[in-house]
Amino acid sequence: MGGVDVGTGDSGKRQTNAEINMIPFIDLLMVTISFLLITAVWVTFSRMNANAQIPGPPNPDKEVEPQTPEKILHLHIHEANFNLVWKQGSTVVSESTVTKPQGDVVYSELAKKLGEEWKVHGGHQDKSDKKIDQAVLHTDNSMPFKEVISVLDALYDTQREMAFPDGTVKKVPVFNMTFSVR
DSSP states (O other): OOOOOOOOOSSSSOOOOOOOOOHHHHHHHHHHHHHHHHHHHHHHHTOOOOOTTTTSOSSTTSOOOOOOOOEEEEEEEOSSEEEEEEEETTEEEEEEEEEOOTTOOOOHHHHHHHHHHHHHHOSOOSTTOOOOEEEEEEOOTTSOHHHHHHHHHHHHHOEEEEEOTTSOEEEEESEEEEEOOO
């Protein structure tokens, strides 16, 4: 086993020994090997398998028809107004503006306009349709929380009937709301 020999000579000189202390070297080697093994395992977990046929058609003879992206409502909140922008992919389908009432945080005009816009542009209006239209809320970080909640209340004010598998019909909000990140 590796170790250090300090020597026990009788002369006043210290004896020189060429033997290298192997214990720190073995410790370093074991830590390095374990680090490499653990890293190799995590790299294989984060790997995504793909081949040239994904997302190709299951039948090469059958032509794939492109799917059109769904319409998404983008609600931009500014100091004096709200901009309602319906987009399909990167194409703007419709754009309208609602002015903010001064001093009031109940946005009934916004809720009314959202309902009108959804009836014209909403993609999931049938009772049997289980999907909900998407709305993206664009706001500044300095907006007061009570105003954000009032806008969310206006978004969720518009509702539609949805049929559930157990035969019941319930009213659900028409929008699934998400926040944008700047």
